[in-house]
Amino acid sequence: MSDKLRQHIEEITKLTDEEFEYILSYFTYRKFKKNHYVIQEGDYVKNDYFVLSGLLKSSHTDKKGKTHVVLFATENWWVSDPEAYHNQTKASLNVDCLEDSETLYISLENREKLCNEIQKMEYFFRKKTTTGYVASQKRILSLIGFNAKERYEYLLQQYPGLLQRVPKSLIASYLGVTRETLSRLTS
């Protein structure tokens, strides 16, 4: 099971068995049931979660009570409220489970220790964050440059099979349209 984390790190940098054992010791395993919250708005965010299995979503609820999906986190994704985690402030996002999920989480303190002690891990997190940044920039471009239909097709590429796992109202919320508009696009 922790093999998934090792494989994930080794896509970026190879590790010895000893190194991986040491790295793993900084993580904690935790299971969540469907519909349970991992992070709720207002919480202090101690951890970043690596998803072993299941499906979670990160979302924001605006003043009008509307939910906006920031991302879906499937196997091998990281999920948290990054701003609150890195700045050690209160969450403005909610993270909850769309399916039963298993995670390995790491506190910011442990993450920083790890980065200090093993430069490979600092390298890993730097590369990983860069990849995330690039993906965000692409999503921004899709939001300002694509219409709803094009964004929908882009989403299907990025998350194949998601449609079978997630209500369309959440897909719509990820795309920034209402579920009625999404329904008109696909009919």
Added chain:
Amino acid sequence: MSDKLRQHIEEITKLTDEEFEYILSYFTYRKFKKNHYVIQEGDYVKNDYFVLSGLLKSSHTDKKGKTHVVLFATENWWVSDPEAYHNQTKASLNVDCLEDSETLYISLENREKLCNEIQKMEYFFRKKTTTGYVASQKRILSLIGFNAKERYEYLLQQYPGLLQRVPKSLIASYLGVTRETLSRLTS
């Protein structure tokens, strides 16, 4: 002039004079005139540019020929085509100067060397990328959750004084609306 780079790095991690001299040796100074391209779509992207002065924009031109502004880069910002830079592939973005601009640029090769040789720099880039990632996530939220007027107000907060330096058509393009729509919002 290179003091700006030092100050910028030292917001995240303190440096000795020797360290900074060494770091600076990996950067190259370059001036650009207004309207000149720093990166053109299709170019291989060798460098990441730290802006000492002036104003640049990063943008994408879609198949219909419309331009979408990804970001405005003022003093103390970094600008490049991150995907093409980090993956050493061809640019899908254009970067050009809205004003005469001065930059210090670094190649990917030098950046990676620097990160290897001075862990403080790996730390610096990791933190900097994290900040950029968090800012991107917020912009995504503003794009899916805010209407055009709210996004406009959010932009003004983020880039005070930008309105006086940039044509409104580019502001509109950054917000993901037409210039006519923006004009109606502000009148």
Added chain:
DNA sequence: GATGGTAAAGGACAATTGTCACAAAATTGC
């Protein structure tokens, strides 16, 4: 298999935004 709850589709209408056209204002280059 019935039941309650959730999800999805679609119609009617309102609001927002885009498109096109034109004129006024501002800026730039000579």
Added chain:
DNA sequence: GCAATTTTGTGACAATTGTCCTTTACCATC
């Protein structure tokens, strides 16, 4: 300073999207 270009604002209309509502379909659970 003047002409040319660019930028901006506005009106008319079309297209898209949002809102509200009803109906139907699909499940989970007992």
